[in-house]
Amino acid sequence: MGQFKEVVQKSSLHPKPVGLVLQYGTAGFRTKAQDLNHIMFRMGLLAVLRSRKTKSTIGIMVTASHNPEEDNGIKLVDPLGEMLAPAWEEYATQLANAEEQGLLTALKDVIEKEAVNMQQEACVVVGRDTRPSSEKLSQAVLDGVMSLGGKYHDYGLVTTPQLHFMVCCRNTHGQYGTASVEGYYQKISQAFVELTKQAPNRTDDHKHLKVDGANGIGALKLKELEGFLQKELLVTLYNDGSSGKLNYLCGADFVKVHQKSPEGVEMLAGERCCSFDGDADRIIYYYNDDAGRFHLLDGDKIATLMSTFLKELLTKTGLDLQIVVVQTAYSNGSSTRYLEETMKVKVHCTKTGLKYLHHKAQEFDIGVYFEANGHGTVLFSKGAEEKIKQLAQNENAANEKRKAAKILASTINLINQTVGDAISDMLVIEAVLALKGLAVHQWDAMYTNLPNRQLKVKVNRRVIKTTDVERCAVSPPGLQEAVNALVKKYSLSRAFVRPSGTEDVVRVYSEADTQDNADTLAYEVSLAVYKLAGGVGEEPKPLQ
DSSP: OHHHHHHHHHHTTSOOOTTOOOOOBTTBEEEEGGGOHHHHHHHHHHHHHHHHHHTSEEEEEEOOTTSOTTEEEEEEEOTTSOBOOHHHHHHHHHHHHSOGGGHHHHHHHHHHHTTOOTTSOOEEEEEEOSOTTHHHHHHHHHHHHHHTTOEEEEEEEOOHHHHHHHHHHHHTTTSSOOSSHHHHHHHHHHHHHHHHTTSTTOOHHHHEEEEEOTTSHHHHHHHHHHTTSTTSSEEEEESOSSSSOTTTTOSHHHHHHHTSOOTTOOOOBTOOEEEEOTTSOOEEEEEEOTTOOEEEEOHHHHHHHHHHHHHHHHHHHTOOOOEEEEEOTTSOHHHHHIIIIISOOEEEEOOSSHHHHHHHHTTSSEEEEEOTTSOEEEEEOHHHHHHHHHHHHOTTSOHHHHHHHHHHHHHHHHSOTTSOOHHHHHHHHHHHHHHHTOOHHHHHTTSOOOOEEEEEEESOGGGOEEETTTTEEEESTTHHHHHHHHHTTSTTOEEEEEEOSSSSEEEEEEEOSSHHHHHHHHHHHHHHHHHHTTOOSSOOOOOO
């Protein structure tokens, strides 16, 4: 009992509100910051157990990503920088929801089920975003870690992908890189400079990029990175956190949903612009054409650019490696057709959520995955990395083959394979555009997106259940039939509804031959959801 005495004492400082129930979802826990104190403490406890079980360093990130500033959240990071194992997500939910007097029982239950050796050393690393609540909440995490005898390293203000990177570095004993923010900057900047120096006829004009930092941690870290880039990228930073609210009228989610530029970003025709989200694990590109029309380059466009680049290099190397793009139901139908029919790249569809995409991408030599919201990365199997490295170092190989392998090797170093990373992805995109000599409108012209619309409907998200990787609703009764009937009214159309993994809403997605039809279809489907799934508040209104 002695080892749990401190848990009981400390837990009383982080009491659970009676009756509050939260679930560890695809993005960990997320809710209003004032309801998270006990969750933070208990996740500190769970991280110690996970560390002892895996005999590895475990990460904890305090963030609510693209959610409003008054929210916060927490997610655990497994040893290789990946998402928490599903069985442990269940434990997280159980620990979070145990009433005060049942906490020790819930804790011992995990220890028993997982046969955790409580004498094993434990190490937890913690990071946080710039929300006003994050510092206090991360202190509650540390209380949890210390009360079970765990050691910790507090990285303070970092992006979510930086924390994932550092967890991986620590557990691979430096093979993946140096486990510090500076080590992260050095690794990706060196690879970026190596790539861009090989770009033909690159002028200062090509190096300019406007970045919306969402008034979040990504803006802070991008400023730190700039000194490492040797003026190979010239950034103009907006929404840098010096004024303005986190994610308010800015950030990747705002741009994607509203399909317009963020507050304060002045765009001249043809200028490349991009937006991070609140914890810098998503990125979206956009520009205005000569007629002043706004164009969005989302995760589908990013995946297409990267996979096309990688496929061309692979062909030059002559290496027998398979490249696959993993998408979700949100991926635009045009991107799927372009990849399969024009680029002859295989495409797989999975459920929404990074863990599903990441897991699927791990099955291939090279797996490219991006959610349409700009969240994604590229994974290389150990075998693929080895073959590429060997060819790059083989002095007897044909010049063109070796050069292509060297570019691939630098690209591998530039990509953060642990998780979607706005900063790393931005540098990959900039390097690819430079090497291919593409302007932003030429990238956009690879294929034309079908007009689409995303909406949210306030309902109890647990009412809606889906199948067929979330493209078909199986409850409540009659909803899918209603959606099918509405879809039939429009050309080149599809629509689906799915419960959000992060908010108490249902997300509606539609595609059709024109924007007006996509908007009308999204509205009609939203109305059907509202009526059949017990909508909350005002019923959806037609889009203007």
